[in-house]
Amino acid sequence: MYESQVTDVTVKYNAAYAEKEKAVENLCEVQKESECLRQQLDEARKYLNAESMIRTDLQNRIQRLREELTFKEQSHLREIDEIHSRHQAEISAVLQQLREQHEEQMRKLEMMYPQEINSLQAEANHSLNSRINELEATNAALNTRNRDLEELIQQERTCHAAEVVNLEDELRRLRNGMAQQQLQEESAMYNKLLCDVEDMSQPSREKDHIEISQSDFEEMVLKKGTKEVHIGGVQFKTNANDKENDVNFHRSGTIEGDINKLRVSATDEPPIHMVMKSQEIQGGASKKASMFNANEEVTGYRTTRADASNVSVENDNKNNQTLDISFREARRSNIAESCLTTDDASGTCMTRFRCLSSGGTPRGYCSGSYGVCCETNLQCNAVSKLKRTIIKNPALFTQDPCEYHIQAFSSNVCQLLIEFQRFELQPPTYNPGTHTLECGDNLMIGDFTLCGDNTGQHLYIPFNVANGIQEITLTFNLPNRWSFNTWRMVITQLECPAPKKRSQSHHQQQTFQQSFMPFVNGNNLPNLRTIFSSHHNNDFELLAPSGCHQYFTQPMGTIRTFNFKDDGSTYYLPNFNYVICIKPTPGASMIEYQATKFSLSNEVANAAGYDSDCHSTIQTDGRREDYLMIPQSFVANSLNILPTYYCGTSLQSRPSLIASAPFILYFTSDGFTDETETGFSINYRVRTAY
Secondary structure, X not given: OHHHHHHHHHHHHHHHHHHHHHHHHHHHHHHHHHHHHHHHHHHHHHHHHHHHHHHHHHHHHHHHHHHHHHHHHHHHHHHHHHHHHHHHHHHHHHHHHHHHHHHHHHXXXXXXXXXXXXXXXXXXXXXXXXXXXXXXXXXXHHHHXXXXXXXXXXXXXXXXXXXXXXXXXXHHHHHHHHHHHHHHHHHHHHHHHHHHHHHHHOOOOOOOOEEEEEEOOOEEEEEEOOOOEEOOOOEEEEEEOOEEEEEEEOOOOEEOOOOXXXXXXXXXXXXXXXXXXXXXXXXXXXEEEEEEOOOOOEEEEEEEEEOOOOEEEEEEOOOOOOOOOOHHHOOOOOOOOEEEOOOOOEEEEEOHHHHHHOOOEEEEEOOOOOOEEEEOOOOOOEEEOOOEEEEEOOOOOOOOOEEEEEEOOOOOEEEEEEEEEEEEOOOOEEEOOOOEEEOOOEEEEOOEEEOOEOOOOEEEEEOOHHHOOOEEEEEEEOOOOOOOOEEEEEXXXXXXXXXXXXXXHHHHHHHHHHHHHHHOOHHHHHHHHHHHXXXXXXXXXXXXXXXXXXXXXXXXXXXXXXXXXXXOOOOOOOOOEEEEEEOOOOOOOEEEEEEEEEEOOOOOOOOOOEHHHOOOOOOOOOOOOOEEEOOOEEEOOOOOOOOOEEOOOOOOOOOEEEEEOOOEEEEEOOOOXXXXXXXXXXXXXXXXXX
């Protein structure tokens, strides 16, 4: 029993002793730390004493500087007072001297004034009387001359009236003669077409044809068959050394049946069939000879290039076949395409004649076709019937409104593509009090009203000529005439393909009726020339699906709201509703969207910005209805989020959206605007697999 107590006491003693040792160690450490702190305190006191001495010294210096400043200010004020007193005395003396001089001059003038006035009055009276007499004599002479001129004018009027009557009679006779001659010519052309129809029904007969069989550096040889060929209106052009020569045939020109070659050289006399005999075939190291029909359309060409060692020939006579120049084979060549002018601006490929006749300016040549790169600019309140029209802002805004009238150039036109290569009008004005956004200077196209910066955007406008729409008007309203207004737009009329025929025989019958039946009715004879040009449909790749206002044809790109800027300093336009379509690539099954900027209004503040936050199935007055609809879309890697409508900042975190075909988006904005409506910029990429 005692042993256990001794053991317990021993254990407690050992524990107490260990605690004592630890306390001693802690005491040593505390003493060391105390000594260190004491040293730091001494150093701090020394530093404080030094700083106190410095502070006292600075206060003394400040006091001395204040005393010096006060003394200098007092000295300066005394100097100013002395200078002011001295100058005041000098100024008073000068003013007194000037006043005395002025009074002396006034006394002299008062003495001279009456004498001078009397002298001037006498001279004026004498001069005035003389001038009155001269004017009265001149007036009498002019009255006499006026009466003579009135009599002469009356005689001239009588003679002019008689001449006008005679000229009107002559003009009436000429018009009747021209109408009769035109009718005879069109009747002859109609008979020619009937003959051509007979030729088409007899394939065994030899066709009338003509081709460019040779084009070297000194001559051009035209080859034909054994029959007589009518070449009225046919034109040949040569281009060498940047010089162009035209060789035109007379309207009634023909090549006789016994002539199978027609040679046009730089040295020989041109044939009698040709007009402008002074023209020669230009020689050079590279030459292009082209054949045009009566509509100024390319029907064949032959290019020859030469260097020091060889000569190469490139020929295109309708795929190396015999080139038939009868009118039933004439087709509009596809040269109405875009090109770059010599100023690196966008132009249109067309013939020189068509360029000049449409008011354009040739600026360079088109590659791959015989045409010039024509720079056109439709003026305010003008009309264009061209397939491709370029509109640029005038140098001075003198008209308000400024309208551009686009009329259909063919009956197959169904869409109007407007490309805004450069477009900046006065930015819209935001009123935070009424939450409205209004355009000052603006462009109106159908249901769209545009303002602000829309460079790089495009629009498709329905232009269904078959339904009776013959004209679309673009109206620039410029009430404020903002000094930085600028625009350059390319407007292209797109043709829809003709509907397929039920059978080949029906197709041939329809083709025959479309080509020749209009001539059966005598009322259609004035429109005879319209049948000679038909348009191949080369617009299929540009045609947008029905209902689309924007159509992106590349597999990847960027879609932005109108009047969008990356810095968020502008707002998208109110009351805007349009459909955006994207062309699928072969094998594509889905599309990926990713927004780099996305900020629309949101009906529910701080909500997620999906579906019911953006769009309500029940229309309510005052409800916010700004949203972007992406059908059949979902957030990638999160099948829990399957929205259709997006608004607010729901896409600002840059999630990837996946959507299946068809690839369309629908954007709408209401009339209410707030500071959050800066728009969106969305990158898209058409994909074949997820």
